[in-house]
Amino acid sequence: MRTKRDLIVVLGCIIFLLATLGTVGDSGRRRAKEMICLSNLRQWGAAFMMFAEDHDGYFMGGRNITGQNWWWVLEPYYGDRNLLLCPMADDPSLNTWEGFGNFGTWGPQWFPDGFYGSYGVNEWISHPVFELGQSPMYGDRNKYWRTANVAGTDKIPLLADCYWDQGWGEAFDWIPNFPGQWEGMTGDDIGHFCVIRHDGGINGIFLDGSAKRIELQCLWGLKWNRLSDMEDAPTYEDFPDWLKELPECNLELE
16 A cells, blocks of 8 residues: 555656646747747847838838838838747737737738738838828827937837737727727727737837837837827726736836
8 A cells, every 4th residue: 555655646746747847848938939029029120120221211101191011011121921920929810800819810811912910010100191181090190200210219119919910009099808809990009919928918129129028008108109198198097907917017118
């Protein structure tokens, strides 16, 4: 009996160790994917800046007037379409419109040439040229970051994990009832980026070229456009319970 008890104890220890190793392994894989994601974002930052250098310092025209999708315009600068994918969200069968906002992709069914991805651009970073009498699709034409030659670039998001390929963020935007909630393109676009993809947050790259983790509570305090008013941003008390349960914002936003 003693031998059997000892065997049971040993087997129990082995099972415990295997379970522990499995957990560490999963954590290590998530961390590796996060590092790949940050590397992808840095490459995207370089692609945007190379485009601007080739166009007198200005970013692309954007979707507002010209209908220019960033991933299409920048293709000569990145080449490999796998760069469009966060490794935590790289399966095109997981449709963001069908409830896979956190780990799904936009496209390929909605875009030409089979494009799909899991990053979204801050559409206020563009250089739309308006004809006489034309109005922008969203907001004031003075809101656009047309070049990177501006102050406070470390607070201006360029590209980030997202369930759609773009968003015109505003400090007063609607707060999703749950992460990855599809809101039907109403203009409350911070919700596009409000996904849980990297242990309760997202990764993003800023206009200064820094790629970093962004806690979801930070999203409403970022400088999305030139006229962003931080007084319109929600406070901690305004967040729903699911957001309050996530880590608080640790970025310096002022």
